[in-house]
Amino acid sequence: MEKYTLFDEIGGGGGAYGKVYKALDTVSTEDVAVQVISVELGVPSTVTREISALKEMHHPNIVRLRDVEHTENQMFLVFEYLHINFKEYMDSIPDFANNPLTIKGFLHQILRGVAYCHAHEVLHRDLKPQSLMIDKDTNTLKVANFGLVRALGVPVNTYKSEVDTPCYRAPEMLLGSPNYLSSGDVWSIGCIFAEMVNQKPLFRGESEINLSKHIFSILGTPDEDNWPVATSSPKPKFRRQHPKDLATFVPNLDPVGVNLLSKMICTDPIRRITARDALEHQYFKELMQQVCFPAQNS
Amino acid sequence: QNHIQDPNFDNNRSLMGLPLQTEERIREMIEKEGDHLPKDDYLKRLRSGDLDLRVRRQALDWISKANAHYRFGPLSFSLSVNYFDRFLSIYELPREKTWAVQLLAVACLSLAAKLEETEMPQLVDLQINGQVGEPKFVFEGKTIRRMELLILNTLKWRMQSCTPCSFIDYFLTKINDNQHPSATSIS
Numbered sequence: 001m002e003k004y005t006l007f008d009e010i011g012g013g014g015g016a017y018g019k020v021y022k023a024l025d026t027v028s029t030e031d032v033a034v035q036v037i038s039v040e041l042g043v044p045s046t047v048t049r050e051i052s053a054l055k056e057m058h059h060p061n062i063v064r065l066r067d068v069e070h071t072e073n074q075m076f077l078v079f080e081y082l083h084i085n086f087k088e089y090m091d092s093i094p095d096f097a098n099n100p101l102t103i104k105g106f107l108h109q110i111l112r113g114v115a116y117c118h119a120h121e122v123l124h125r126d127l128k129p130q131s132l133m134i135d136k137d138t139n140t141l142k143v144a145n146f147g148l149v150r151a152l153g154v155p156v157n158t159y160k161s162e163v164d165t166p167c168y169r170a171p172e173m174l175l176g177s178p179n180y181l182s183s184g185d186v187w188s189i190g191c192i193f194a195e196m197v198n199q200k201p202l203f204r205g206e207s208e209i210n211l212s213k214h215i216f217s218i219l220g221t222p223d224e225d226n227w228p229v230a231t232s233s234p235k236p237k238f239r240r241q242h243p244k245d246l247a248t249f250v251p252n253l254d255p256v257g258v259n260l261l262s263k264m265i266c267t268d269p270i271r272r273i274t275a276r277d278a279l280e281h282q283y284f285k286e287l288m289q290q291v292c293f294p295a296q297n298s
Numbered sequence: 299q300n301h302i303q304d305p306n307f308d309n310n311r312s313l314m315g316l317p318l319q320t321e322e323r324i325r326e327m328i329e330k331e332g333d334h335l336p337k338d339d340y341l342k343r344l345r346s347g348d349l350d351l352r353v354r355r356q357a358l359d360w361i362s363k364a365n366a367h368y369r370f371g372p373l374s375f376s377l378s379v380n381y382f383d384r385f386l387s388i389y390e391l392p393r394e395k396t397w398a399v400q401l402l403a404v405a406c407l408s409l410a411a412k413l414e415e416t417e418m419p420q421l422v423d424l425q426i427n428g429q430v431g432e433p434k435f436v437f438e439g440k441t442i443r444r445m446e447l448l449i450l451n452t453l454k455w456r457m458q459s460c461t462p463c464s465f466i467d468y469f470l471t472k473i474n475d476n477q478h479p480s481a482t483s484i485s
Binding site: 039041042043045049051052053055056068070119120236 | 317323330409412413418421439442443446447450451452455456458
């Protein structure tokens with residue numbers, strides 16, 4: 001670790017299993033973020049998965065792992081340095097929600113990063129504003145905190161206890177679906193989308209049941225035919241509720257945006273839009289024109 | 299083509315709800331597979347006796363039995379073998395120490411299980427219960443963990459290998475008239 005000089009601890013990485021420090025790469029003189037992990041009891045499986053997933057992924061909207069070093073008892077993951085997480089970023093800009101184009105831009109970046117993950121058979125499984133990092137110099141958003149990722153080849157089991165942020169969790173997961181699918185990530189992005197617009201989480205609840213109740217109170221209780229989880233176990237009883245008008249819950253979002261949001265937080269994971277398809281949605285039309293013809297807008 | 303579309307079943311999704319592997323992704327996987335293969339001369343060295351083929355077979359036999367004993371999936375097995383061969387092809391294990399290959403096998407299986415399995419037995423149990431017949435060597439957890447780190451470093455943390463398993467989905471779809479195969483035909 002002589003190559004790096006460690007400075008202050010930063011909370012930015014939101015590292016669930018190790019402290020993150022700002023540091024200097026003394027060779028390149030670049031700022032880096034170093035996550036320190038104890039490996040006295042062996043390299044945790046979460047760390048092994050995170051590193052091997054990041055080693056295969058190279059995308060502008062995914063945090064870059066620069067280096068991995070270790071001593072007998074500690075491991076150091078050296079990431080590119082990013083200023084703050086998306087939660088802190090939104091909180092720091094009072095009129096964030098007043099600029100629809102900004103919201104569009106960030107949503108598009110999240111979707112690009114996650115669509116890339118999904119194309120590489122990597123599920124994030126813990127998307128939330130705290131696991132997205134912002135490069136303030138370029139306003140680039142990067143998906144980080146891959147601690148819960150799971151590379152796929154075969155259907156997987158859930159890691160219920162590991163996923164500790166229920167607000168962004170899809171209803172099929174709350175109701176105990178045995179498999180986490182890519183649609184679970186899309187649900188989380190939908191929640192983040194609504195949070196950008198409202199500046200607070202769309203769905204809340206301390207327990208999984210309370211959160212499910214809140215979700216169904218807005219989107220309607222699924223009936224027998226479109227229940228999000230196909231299991232043989234008895235279904236929990238929920239009061240029959242009809243879907244409400246989603247637009248009233250995101251008053252600052254235009255109808256096209258509401259349409260995209262409704263597709264991302266569709267209670268049925270089978271019918272939920274994919275990250276890749278979401279990128280093609282009409283909502284981003286304006287953004288695409290700006291990207292393609294910047295001169296006209298300046 | 300006039301396929302009858304079932305609105306409840308989207309053919310563009312695979313079993314995991316991930317987009318079906320496209321030609322582009324397959325091309326990328328084939329390129330990447332090269333990064334996840336043993337060094338070129340590995341096969342030659344095994345054939346010439348420079349590396350002992352019998353020792354490899356024994357180690358793989360052990361991995362296969364332990365893998366079955368713990369009901370690990372087929373991917374854990376193919377990843378273990380991938381790590382084992384890649385490591386042996388670039389790292390010189392001390393020849394006189396016959397236990398070294400067994401330690402390598404245990405650590406490879408443990409690493410593969412970390413990537414693929416939801417439940418992991420204790421490292422020490424992994425050896426004893428997996429050992430069918432004569433348990434020659436049993437290593438302490440600490441020794442295995444150090445070996446794991448050596449493997450991770452030697453393989454540069456490229457543990458998410460493309461193995462034959464990665465391509466099964468694609469080829470099954472190809473021979474199935476581009477219809478995604480059902481879950482039962484894969485398992």
